Amino acid sequence: MKKWRLLSLLFFVVYLFTGCATPSADSTNKIVSPKNSRSPIKGKWQVIDMTKEEEKEGEISADEWIGTIFQFSEEFILLGDYFLETPHYQIKRVNGKNYLLYHHNPLLENFSLPDDQIDVITVVDQDQFFCEMVWINDQELVLTISQYHFHLKKVSDEIHYDLAVQAKQQNSNFFIVEGQEGEVNLHSGIVVGLRAPLDGNVSIPEYSYRTVWVAAHNKNINPVVEVEGIMFPRRSGFWKMEITRHTLDQKTEDLFFAYNISTDKGEPVALFHFNDLDWLGKTGYLYKSIDYIGNDYVAIQEIGHGNYQYDNRTWHSNRLRLLPIDSLASKKNVKMVDLVGDNGLSSMNLSIQKTMDQLGIENSQLIDIREVADNFSLERKLGHWFFKGRINYKQGDELLFTDYTMNIIPPTTLVVYDELSIPWTAIKDRVPAAIDAYTSPNHDILVVITKSEMIVYGLYKGEIENVPLEKIPLKQDETVIMAEWALGNYVERWSEILINAKAGD
Numbered sequence: 001m002k003k004w005r006l007l008s009l010l011f012f013v014v015y016l017f018t019g020c021a022t023p024s025a026d027s028t029n030k031i032v033s034p035k036n037s038r039s040p041i042k043g044k045w046q047v048i049d050m051t052k053e054e055e056k057e058g059e060i061s062a063d064e065w066i067g068t069i070f071q072f073s074e075e076f077i078l079l080g081d082y083f084l085e086t087p088h089y090q091i092k093r094v095n096g097k098n099y100l101l102y103h104h105n106p107l108l109e110n111f112s113l114p115d116d117q118i119d120v121i122t123v124v125d126q127d128q129f130f131c132e133m134v135w136i137n138d139q140e141l142v143l144t145i146s147q148y149h150f151h152l153k154k155v156s157d158e159i160h161y162d163l164a165v166q167a168k169q170q171n172s173n174f175f176i177v178e179g180q181e182g183e184v185n186l187h188s189g190i191v192v193g194l195r196a197p198l199d200g201n202v203s204i205p206e207y208s209y210r211t212v213w214v215a216a217h218n219k220n221i222n223p224v225v226e227v228e229g230i231m232f233p234r235r236s237g238f239w240k241m242e243i244t245r246h247t248l249d250q251k252t253e254d255l256f257f258a259y260n261i262s263t264d265k266g267e268p269v270a271l272f273h274f275n276d277l278d279w280l281g282k283t284g285y286l287y288k289s290i291d292y293i294g295n296d297y298v299a300i301q302e303i304g305h306g307n308y309q310y311d312n313r314t315w316h317s318n319r320l321r322l323l324p325i326d327s328l329a330s331k332k333n334v335k336m337v338d339l340v341g342d343n344g345l346s347s348m349n350l351s352i353q354k355t356m357d358q359l360g361i362e363n364s365q366l367i368d369i370r371e372v373a374d375n376f377s378l379e380r381k382l383g384h385w386f387f388k389g390r391i392n393y394k395q396g397d398e399l400l401f402t403d404y405t406m407n408i409i410p411p412t413t414l415v416v417y418d419e420l421s422i423p424w425t426a427i428k429d430r431v432p433a434a435i436d437a438y439t440s441p442n443h444d445i446l447v448v449i450t451k452s453e454m455i456v457y458g459l460y461k462g463e464i465e466n467v468p469l470e471k472i473p474l475k476q477d478e479t480v481i482m483a484e485w486a487l488g489n490y491v492e493r494w495s496e497i498l499i500n501a502k503a504g505d
Contacts, residue, residue: 040138041089041121043159045070045152051106052147070143070152073159077123079145088124092425093117097407098382099134107142107151108134122425129426129463146462187491188440189215190447191498192454193230193293193482196475205303207289209243209481212454212472213498215491216445219458221470225498233484234295237262238497239325241293248274250283251306256298256328261501275331281309286317292378292385293482296325297334297414299377318401320377320390333374336387344408348373348389355391355404367392367399378410380480383420383427383437385410417441417485422462430464431455438483445469449480 050065071078077087096118100108119135131145143150191213198206211232213225230241242257253274278286284306292299304317322334337345352372355361366372372391379388387406392399410418420427421439427448428434436449439459446457446464454472458465486494 041072041133041141042074042157043072043154044156045072045141046155047150048153049107049151051149065150069155069160070150071159071163078163084123084125084130087130090122090124090425090429092120092122092428094120094425095382098384098386098405101384101386101407101409105134105142105144105149107149110151111136111140111142120425122423122429124429129423129429132423132425185218186442186444187215187217187486187488188442188445189213189486189491189494190438190440190445191231191233191482191484191486191494192447192480193232193290194474194478195290195481196478204285205287205289206245207243208475209241209290211482211498213494214447214454214456214470214472215486215495216456216469217491219444219469221456222495224470224472225495225502227498227501230290230293230482231261231498231501232293232295232482233486233494234260234325236260238494238501240501241290241298243288243290245287246274251279252285252287253279254286254288254302256288256300256323258298258325258328261497275329278331282306282315283309284315290481291320291388294414295416295484298323298325298328301377316399318390318392318399319371319375320388321374322377336373336376339411339414340408345373347408348376348387348406351389351404351406352391355402359402361391361393361402365393365395367394376406378415379405380436381405383424385415385418422446422459422464426464430457436480438485440487441485442487447483449474 047065047068047070065080068080069078070080074089075086077084095116096113097115099118099120100113113134113136121133121135121141123130123132131143133144134142136142139154141152143152191211194210194212195207196210198208209228209230211227211230213227215222231238232241233239238261239258240261242259243254244257245252245254251274255274284304286302286304288300288302290298291301299320299322301320302317305314307314321331323331324334336348340347363369372389375392376387376389378385380386387408387410388403389406390401390403392401394400419439419441420437421443424437427437427446431448431450433450433452434448435451438447438449439445443462444459446459448455448457451474453474455468456470456472457468
């Protein structure tokens, strides 16, 4: 069955790109039946369930949609009374677990979709994203358009062409995506934190950090502001994170210090000190880097190695930490259970066990089994923040580690805003080199990250505008570690703060 499914999907793609003929001069008033009827999506599909993300008074209810017929062919799509001519279909394989985690579609929860790969069919209208469908099997689809999610079951391979012609003549605009209409006054700004490796000895990692501020008024971009170091917003104002490499008595450690730029001047480097308990009887190094920084927490990665002073043993550290900004000096990890509760902790434990089973890791191989549940950070993938865990283990005399992604959405106490107002597939269609993306809560601008640049686009009615508004070059292997949005009057306030910080560099 799986082989047939893949073959049929492959046939469908080939069919769509080779089976469409140039329309004749009189094709405006008629729809010609496609010559090939073996496309797996072609035919009539019936709505058996529907959900909507935001219900508004007076809108058609789910009960009124049930039983409605949708039709698909290479020449048109008919969704009830809505007619779309000459659609273009694209099929992509995506990670099923990640797709389900961040596409809040309650209908998909009813199906046991694979964790590794699922097939997503994207429909493009005049080079603009229109809708997408998750392929359940040859008889079921889940279609998402705007805020609507439809569970469809196939009822026929045949197409009702007379109904399509009638719908074309009196086309409904029900599915036109709403956007900004008339006079608008939108202020959006994004402050982005970036980490880049410094050139030098790869065995001694060291990083530079910078903050980039992009502000827009009605999609007109203000001059981009760049500040050295990491500036990040908190409820009490803007703060700055200082990272310094300090060496004393054969001990080297990267030390973190955060302070409010409006009330504190920052602590002199000379006052940075080691935690004596961390270095009791040890020498060596402890290098650190920032994976993520938010309003109240910083996620770091640390690599350490050295010797014990009183015997010939060596020590190693290769772990992830999540630390509260307000108590960095204590280096006390935030526990997963405190962030997401017992259910989240159970999900984490399942991810740990699944990873260990896949790699054949036994409990006896784990390095400090008590720390496994606290060994986590955050990472960016597919336009969202994910929890990333790390398992340290031994294989013979070799010390190894493996990272895994958890099936847990970071809570708003950790990540304030993490939504994409347009699908990741639409972003990749427009910018194939995209590795990350962010959309404003105002739905007016999109920031796309590639390996070489940060590209700002305007958004209109849920679609990406053609011409970029701004392009900002990125350094070699530079990585986003922070992205915070400001709206309305906050854009002007943040601009003033960051411009002043730039002047003080």
